[in-house]
Amino acid sequence: MRSDYEFKSNDEQRKGVKGAREEKSPSFSRIVWRRFKSDRFAMAGFYTVLSLFIISYFTPIIANNKPIIMSWEEKLYFPAVTDIAPLKWFVDYPQFKSVDFSEIKYDKSVALVMPPIPYSPYEINLSEKLQPPSHKHWMGTDNLGRDVCSRMLHGAGISLKIGFVAVGIALIIGILVGALAGYYGGVVDLLISRLIEVVMCFPFFFLILSVIAFLPPSIFNIMIVIGLTRWTGIARYARGEFLRLKNQEFTEAARALGVSDRIIILRHILPNSLAPVLVSATFGIANAILIEAALSFLGLGIQPPLASWGGILSLAKQYIEVAWWLATFPGLAIFITVTAYNILGEGLRDASDPRLALPERR
């Protein structure tokens, strides 16, 4: 309710300046979405990210050495499909525990339908090491004969997961810290702002490196460490927004009505301050993916045999002159993903900026 008031006032201002375009006042998120949709570049980024998500979600039926449909003792099973979340948490085939799928997949009477890439990312085949891309291995094989394409797809999920969880952590910390600083101001603001500056001054990559040196390197620790070090930008944006909004009429009205600080922060100001914070979070995701790749490149990230783009790249370093495919595909994937996120973030920023008028952006 109160937030509508704020958006309306924004809209009214715009109407006043640019002339009336809106008959009914739509919600802020709709305006943003409409502006965003009209930005083709941003939409390309959006669709890229979306398709990455879809692909990584369905990876178990795209690249797997388990059949999609298999007949086993006169019954049909779907072992690849049950690798997909949330099925994999509930369905369990104990009878396949000791089954070697890398053998079964060549048996046409058992493996009825195989995924398009019939290799698991962990399936080692030394006789096919370092094969260039072919119809058999679309992106070639690595030094242990594992299918690079399969590893790339499984790595995509890890990269996205790291991006989201790390930035999720950063968002929670950043918004909390920024909100406190912006809302209360004074000494609290002073202390928190200095804290933010102190944290910002750390060469964060080295901070991550030294933390990783003490913790066992695992995907969770990497997420947590990236999250714990990358909240400062978000906190600054949140603080700025809170500073701006805390003296607006709707906040004052809420305060006059005797609403508690907690409710004002969480219900009244926070939803209004999210736009710029989310934009910075989008860039944060791109950044987290890059950091993970860099850590894995240095051998401190994802531990083998898990696949990650940075991990494949670090392998490529050893074989750069004999196996171009090892460097090209993960490099390209990182480039595309990071670019897509950045474009998406930029589009979001433009779309949510009331000062940029709609017609100019095409």
Added chain:
Amino acid sequence: MLIIKRVMLAILFLLAACGSKPDEGGEGSTHTGSGDGTPRRGGTIIRHLESDCKTLNWIRITTIYENYVLRYLYDNLLDYDENLNIIPVLAEEYEVSDDHLRITVRLKDDLKWHDGMPITSKDIRFTMDKILDPAVPALNKEGWFTKLDKLEVVDDKTVVFVWKEPYAPSIYALTQFAPIPEHVYGKGDFLTNPANRRPVGSGAFRFEEWRTSQMISIVRNDLYHGEKAYLDRIIFKVIEDRSVALNALKAGELDEMRVIQVQWEEQTNDQDFLSRFNKYYYYVPGYNYLGWNCRSVWFEDKRVRRAMTELFDRESINAKLYSGYAKLISGPFYINSWAYDKSIKPWPFDPEDAKRLLDEAGWVDSDNDGIRDKNGVKFEFEFSITSSIIAKQFAEILQEQCTKAGIRLKIRMYEGATLFDRMSKGHFDAIAVAWILDLDPDIFDTFHSSQVPPVGLNHVFYSNPQVDSLLELGRVEFDQEKRAQIYNEVHRLIHEDQPYTFVNAVPEKRPIHKRIKNVVISPTGPFNFYPGGIYWYIDDTSQRAER
């Protein structure tokens, strides 16, 4: 970084792989064409240094890179020749007493340091004092002389090494002993002596210049006691990245380097390369192994350790990753040594038998979760490696088989020094590393039960009373044939117990430019014997502009 240490030298990065061209180089000693006959004097060659030296103090060296350089600057009292026989170098002659407790060494006449001062027995005494000085870290040297009782100086040229007890490797210790000059190192603080960066030695070459992280150059020593070297100068160029180094080699900026498998197989077989370089490979004493912590709940049973060996497909690794040029081994000795019993065959790759052994040892999947367990403990262990590519390959190959056999293997990568530290404290479940061996087969430090961490290098906590007594016997037996019997028995027992999975012995691979003549490859390679690379010469300097 290769860290070397006493009788056994731990390499944390596993020995890399090799392949192709069996006709070039190989075992036994090889001489390459001596050009048109007589050696030419003059010229400069450029050797590759994979990492800069930390010090050029002979006593304090810790890496093989320092050894590369110091091999030319210092002569040992005794040394191996190209057939691995012991010969006197700085010594004119040596004599071992009947009770094997006294070794008398007489120096050659007119030996001179690079600065012209005479080399005397006082220098030998000074060097020994420094090696045994607890304040001087002499990682690579002090272990040789722990059994030394005292050093007697008879006259200017004669010293007697007196040992506390009969010690079979004592004579080998003298092949690791080169005196350093007292008049240089005796002044001021030993550890910060400027000569640590500007050594004065006794070898066929003397120090010229050291530009940190760039190059070290040495020039011919015209005061040398033996035949003078032919080359004017040897430059050691520091290039840490192997790809960059290979490009430098091809561009003529290096004359030799150690290459890795991919380079050997894929990047050095074109006509142009083969027309300019000879490719050598040779088996340095050492082997890759997987160590199983015998005190851990999983690996205390030798059947489990054998099962792990049978799960690790060493044949395919050798065939595919090393293109057939690594040698399968079954025991802890240098494959070219008399101590190694070739009749003991490595355990085969046999996952079915491994599963049987695991069942037999009581590791069965009782709760049907796909992982074996015993008394409520799951078979789930950490496999510690460095981030080197070969270690990762080993780990991932073993991991795949373990998963199939119902064992969960978690790979944990450590930075080299951290892993070394954990290894020497015995803080690991399983580990993939390598030993560099010495030519004497004494493996007391690594397999005797008294040498468990933190005392010695028996980091897997291996203990077998029979092996213990044999190892003690091997140290006091001086007859080589009898020692061979003792160590063959040790080999057999260790093979049965499998505290390690012995993986392979891997050749070192080194292309050397064809313009360099008189390259002698001993069983241990072109450098680690006397005279090593001292008498290399250049056949035709016009092949390349002098630098």
